Amino acid sequence: MDVPVSVKVPLAVKFWTRWCMKFLLCIIFALTYILPKTGIINPYIDMVLIYIGINIILTISLNLVNGYMGEFSVGHAGFMALGAYTASLLSVWVIPDSLNPYLFPFTVVIGGVIAGVFALIVAFPSFRTRGDYLAIVTLAFNMIIKSAIENIDGIGGPRGFMGMDKMTNLPWTFVWVCITIFLARNFIFSNLGRGVLSLREDETAAGLLSVNTRQVKVLTFVFSAFLAGIAGALYAHELQYIYPKGFTIAKSTDMLVMVYLGGIGSIGGSVMGAVVYTIVLEALRSILQFAGISQEWRQVFAPLMLIFLMIYRPKGIMGMREFPFLIPEAERFQKISLNPFSKKNRNRKKSEEVKS
């Protein structure tokens, strides 16, 4: 909805979002490059930070489908596996070792594209009906991918695949996280993105308002799978070892926990969910070790957290809200906000509900 409106943006905000943000990003990027080299960040923290980055990408990816679109995918680990395997096969078999560091972005993007292509194949039939079908289809897809990889002996079968160089480092992760946030944010506040939001609220009404519901659904799903594939490619080049059992429904559940912890329909929430969840699980590792309890109890924690979240805080930390700096200026300072997240609109909705 590109309404040509003239809005008065405060100077401080203009200064902040147009200059400081970019400057800040550059500084953080430099820091991600320098800190691990100087040893201020030890390899363990470095690894945790990279996992946080990968989890942020995954969470945003799943949030696009589950949060913004209101559909329900439980098989994103399948797309992640596709990205991971595609990128690994490329960098080990196709691209010569000397070129690997230069073509790494290319490898990662190809991983994402392959995941997206498969998402297209899955999406076309499954969006004819609404409701539980996407859940069932994506789940079946996840299982099929895992089972197929296990049965292809050339790529290691159930033993897994290794031989990738460790190319995912902190600067790369940071760059990909920024790209993901940028893409997702611009997607959501684009014309198409409004369509996605309207789908969640009421599909029939959205169709009546000339939203091409089918197209919007398929595109969002493919975009989401693309991001999951990128996360998978990064993950493969961080761990340097991938195996089909690592991409089961348990992995998908991890993503679900992060999405619902952070908050549905929010990019800022996705970031927070991924950060909090990864850190909590890592902290739990040392706590359990300290208390002398078996590490297997960590696996009990994640589903338990999911259940409690669903019952007591189904919208997560920042459900349906957004960090102000992620909202376009034209909307933040408008008299009548087009932004469904804005306080004014939420209050209006509430008063309408009270009336009816």
Add this chain to the structure above:
Amino acid sequence: MQYYVQQILNALQVGSVYALIALGYTMVYGILTLINFAHGDIFMVSTYIAFFVSTLLLGLTHHLPPLFTFVATLLAAMAGTSLVAVLIERLAYKPLRTAPRISCVITALGVGLLLENFMVAFKPIGPDSRIIPALFESRNYSIAGVTFSTLQIMIILISGIAMVLLDLVVRKTMIGMAMRAISWDKFTVPLMGISVDTIISITFILGASVAAIGGTLYGMAYSIDPYMGIRIGWWAFISAVVGGIGNIRGAMLGGYILGFIEIFTPVFLPTSTYRDFVAFSLLLVLLIFKPTGILGKPAVQKV
């Protein structure tokens, strides 16, 4: 020919277990429109209850008649599993009755994983696989080259009886009528003086008991471990969807179809590792061409 008859017998044996579990999925879906993803793990819990009860009984004394130990194990497994299922329903699903349906499905996934991981982390159970001790002497018979055991016949027969009984309960009793009414219209039923919560609990009890029968029988024939609920649960779930989720006879039919797929995949394809691939592909293809399943009725979308 003998080989195929033998395989058909095996398929019936596996298929009846799938059918028993699929019934739990389909009944809960019919009444709550909730895909109870935890049901496979409820089945897993039932096999462990059967394991501990049977070991306890056999450890106490060896002089009990085998029929008594078997029936006692079966009943204990049914009771214990029902208790677990009702607890899950009351604690995890009931608070979400008015929440969006998706929340409930995610909770169910979480409950399933919780059960699995809890069983693994819990020291007395652990990740090792076990075998339920033989509760009665299983003899092998051979007729015209086809070998079958007492256990195999018991599994097929007992499952068949359980399914017929369940079908009768749903079709002929007042409780069954209330269940069907709730799946028809959830909002009018309480006005008729029926306690919806009680009926939902009874549905969970029925589903869990049937799964426990399957679990006990399965545990006597194969080894059990905390992760078995994933594979068998998913297969049973596919059975329910293939037959038409929400349809009880469809679930039974789907169970046997999946049993045949499991047994006949290695016959026609090089290895048995393709069976998951075949089963889930069948699910995908079916959802594309007939999303309501074989016996399911299309739901009319109300605007």
